[in-house]
Amino acid sequence: MKIRDPQDFWAGMMFVAFGAAAIIFARHHAFGSAARMGPGYFPSVLGGILIALGLLTALRGLVFVGRPVGRFNWKPLLYVLGSIMLFAFALQSLGLVAAIFALIIVSALGGHEFKLKEALVLAFILTAGSVAIFIYGLQLQFRVWPW
Numbered sequence: 001m002k003i004r005d006p007q008d009f010w011a012g013m014m015f016v017a018f019g020a021a022a023i024i025f026a027r028h029h030a031f032g033s034a035a036r037m038g039p040g041y042f043p044s045v046l047g048g049i050l051i052a053l054g055l056l057t058a059l060r061g062l063v064f065v066g067r068p069v070g071r072f073n074w075k076p077l078l079y080v081l082g083s084i085m086l087f088a089f090a091l092q093s094l095g096l097v098a099a100i101f102a103l104i105i106v107s108a109l110g111g112h113e114f115k116l117k118e119a120l121v122l123a124f125i126l127t128a129g130s131v132a133i134f135i136y137g138l139q140l141q142f143r144v145w146p147w
Helices: 006-026 041-063 074-094 096-108 116-137
Strands: none
Touching: 006 041, 074 096, 096 116
């Protein structure tokens, strides 16, 4: 059988792989039932849904003609993953405000249309919202400032 739409086919295979991984990792936890869900229930059900969706998407890639898979762009992936790691390391030492601000600015650098002014406004709004929700609303015990 010939792959007619590589993008859909490989996206479907990726969904199948993530769904299978979720089910494999969840098998060590109690499944439970719909009335009394165990910790393995949600990942298993979600993994099954991902597998079904992935098979439908891959089948679509075998039936319909589409575009080939383009060149993979590593820059956005590295910036976003790097910003998440920066957030994880900065949260304890610099506090929530600086960590979220750094997360937003560094991840925005990975975009094709980076504008510093827009990134700063977005960082300010998301930082203020996060502090309002997590510190004042939910009263979580995070260090807000470095001091």
